[in-house]
Amino acid sequence: MAEAGGQRISPHEVMFSLDIGTRNVVGVVGRWEEDQFTVIDVEVIEHPSRSMYDGQIHDIDKVAAVAECVKNNLEGRLGFSLRQVAIAAAGRALKTYQVHVSRELDITKTIDKRVIDSLEIEGIQKAQQALEHESADKDTKYYCVGYTVITYYLNDGIMTTLKGHRGDKIGADILATFLPHVVVDSLYGVMERIGLDVMNLTLEPIAAIHVAIPPKLRLLNLVLIDIGAGTSDIAITQDGTVVAYAMASVAGDEITEAIAKTFLLDFDSAEKLKITLNKKEKHHFSDIVGIPYEMTTSEIIERISDVIEGLAAEIAEKIINYNGKAPSAVFCIGGGSQIPTFTQHLANKLGLQKERVVVRGTEIIENIVFQCEKLEGPEFITPIGIGLIALKDREQDFIHIHVNETAIKLLNTKQMYVSDALIRIGYNARKLIGRRGKGLNYFVNGVQKVIAGEPGEAAKIFINGALGSLDTKIKNRDNIVIEPAFDGKDVRISLNELFMEAKTVQFNGLDFKLMGEPLINGKPAALNYIIQEGDQITYREIQHMDELLLRFQKKMELCRVFVNGEEVQSDYLLKDKDQIRIEEIEAEQEKDIIHCGADTEYKMENTIDQPKDDENHEILIYVNNEPILLNAAKKTPYIFVDVFNYIDFDRTKVQGILILKLNDQRANYTDLIQAGDRIEIYWE
Template structure:
């Protein structure tokens, strides 16, 4: 007699199928108002022929036949026709690709999330290209179902987090995982053949984790290993999500085959003996030539230990390869996980305490009732997980998203973000980052002047007409409007942007411009004209106090000089809006100065105003006005005028800069 469904139950019934390499497991259950999933019927059937290889359907008709048998058996048990099903794609069909992408950036721009996400998108697309390039001819395209960042780089140096930094080059080392379309397509074809509508599709590792590892444990770095008949599938979690998938082609069949070779048994007898190794301590069996054997489990395990060690070593090797270190713990599921000694050996190869590698069976599953005896084991984790995942998911297996008016379909193997859609459609991630306009170049007083272009506008993302970003989580039917980032304008400077013609000081309250005549391309310019590329600008500027005093014939010996209220005794650079005052230090002696000439010189850094009676003032005359002992040579005497070698009879001019010193 079948299960009696209430009207509410009919809406909450879940039919899940786990289509494995050797068996197909189906179960039907009902989720009550408290969220408890009650299993009301289950069925396990083995494939009659090799219709599946490593989790992928090869014989659609053969798989459809066994699925139909499971479906009909369950319908007879519950007294209700099943028309909807939850399924999972095999983790062993996943392909993983690790890539490194580097990008030059503007050193003046602070690295933000958009730049980082754009870099990650570029790496994901590169991984997709590599997967597509290396695929077998005739193979279908691949979905990207997840990725994890292994390392970031700033100017070729490892860095934990790029955000907030500045540099000229950024990079990312990324591990992306892909699922071939053919896996999903073949599953759908089988379901169509038996008149079942797929209400949810997930990945087997995700389904298993949903029930094998509690949510509060998923923040840890864990490895889940599903040891089946043909392959051992590995999923690695960190920060609450699966960050990597891996697979080894060594699994339970290797153990069965070694038992068959060691004791001359056919495959079915060897498989039965393997299964009983952890159930019984002694075993009696007859080999193919009629010899009877009576051995303990330990004796049999000792004889095949190398094969078990090899399986453990390969699993540990893959975990370390994709996790870069030993995880915090390892959970084993699948029929092959029951092989004695295997958990301890895996722990040994990973350098973990043996209690950190554990077998997860259905007894650890929460909020599930009515688990039948045939599902009491690690082999039933995945089919129950498929059902639980279907209950927890509000979304269908595929999302239909509209991007700039075009429809895109995505596999809903995880919460899909805007960035996932952009990767799928091949959107160039560099279009998300604003570009700086071209540089402008001109020459000022013979030196090259570069003005950087303006920064363009960043990309704008809208979901359902509201501002969003690359991390925005999408729902079925969402519409994305994407406006690419722009390139900034090239600078178009005017003369006064390059030359501060208003730079001035105030001398005794009177404004004095420091910028003198301005010439552009050989022509004197008074207006704020537009400067063109490669224009040559030349101008004179009074830069120092000495130059200003010479310009206005101010004698420092007879006057005291103050800048911004502070008395100065030597030369110094002038700043815009400096206030300079000149106060008479002593009265001029009109008679003394009558008929005299004066010259202002800067001698060894000191400004001097010298009075003389001759018609001209020559270099050698300086020694009459300075304290410099020529009678005690201290090296080679160096005489310079305006930075060049001086002649003793050289006539000096007002404003000349003199240096006299001993060179050793």
């Protein structure tokens, strides 16, 4: 055991954190005691050569050598070995991608959170696929570490929220942030080389915001900017959480290069001069040809003010793009944030009071004490934040779960939800919401008819057997099972089904619909025709008895007609469910009827339009696979009901449902019969 401040320290109670930056590696050893974080020891070593660019490790061996020096120096002073470490992936390694996603909805249903979540997941997946497709390395994979919705759309109109509305189309512009797997892999590679096990992995912006903006302040719309050497990392808070991450490809090196070009200095000399600008008022230096300079800070700043203003303008533009507006306040950390006049320029670009843009150093960290030399300045916010997060949440850096029996692991940078797991496996978001079946719009005798499709059924999500949702929190070893959504059936209706509700009478034991031959878009169609979108259906309803008799080729003067047991005349108005019976008049009675007038000039056969022999109409058909010759004298075509005159089939004894088929299609009694037709008649 080692001692610090007179107290004995156990290696099991300390937290070792490493912040591997572009310029240097910072190691912090601390522990949590009495509700405060005690920093026991600190080590800072600069990279001797450029082994890192913009926060990304390029030479693992060189970075590992510096990290090992930091570790060894700390171990030498502590008196025990460090075996575990907390690290952070550079925010400047984050990748962002903006997409637009949309989908059609059932306008009759209210838009709820489930629908909105599904739309957002689809957008994140679309962004991830696009990012991986455009990546120079096609094998590069990404973790989604955060996203924000820039704009919602309802029926192509901009909305602030979709919840509770109705519409037939919704959309969203989504900005998603991703971390390349290679960043994590390279960090692990360095740690393995120096014998350290990673016990916690976070993101540098998360570590910084953890200590720079306490949770109690995150209800406000705040921005944290970590201005490093190569890039500036941006994190945005609102409603109690971090809602977006961003990165500007400008930072402290822009100022260093401006100083070098303006005063003809090498890069290292310019960097040293830049660091002292906020520490003293007068500066003495010589350029590369030996010309000496003695200048004040304000004189130097004035010479490079356009570059500082440009840096502020580009960062402000990123903030507006990701936040949608100016935030309530901006907190600046990192070495680059200390450039004089930078915060004033940034406040002007954002339209904020200068007091609303401030630099924050370690002095603002709550509940922290130092038992070693105190770390001061904004550049040490992140190293301390890495250790604090690791102590607060000693969870593994990855959580392992199963989704539909597929094992996956998730980077544990934030509270994880079912939606995070679905994004990770690339689950099709459209399988979460059941689509209503396609409806049908048509016209009957000029009147518009609309039939809605069958409603769909949403997906069911189970977490460890219990019903959950997309925003159910998940933890290590959870088992998630998803039953996909079901789409509703499209409307499919035939003419026969359409006219099921038409008035029907029973004519000599046969059911008959009181409608003339229907036309579809002006053309005849069989009753098994499937109605299409926009069809114009026309038909004439049979209203009087003489019209009905004409359909059955009966003449009122040659028969007696009874409806529901009572005899009626030709002008009888037909009603639904009428029972109609026809009695043929005997030949003598027919003759009497024909000769009843004194001035009658026609014989009986002419009166009833008896066809001559050469007008006999014979056709061959097949009924229940038996050939039948229809040879009655007729001037009009045969219809289906005529077949019963040629076969032995008793319709009076009901033995089930009477099935009538014409050429394998369901038939009606008035369907036309042609030579070669195949007919089936049977009970089912």
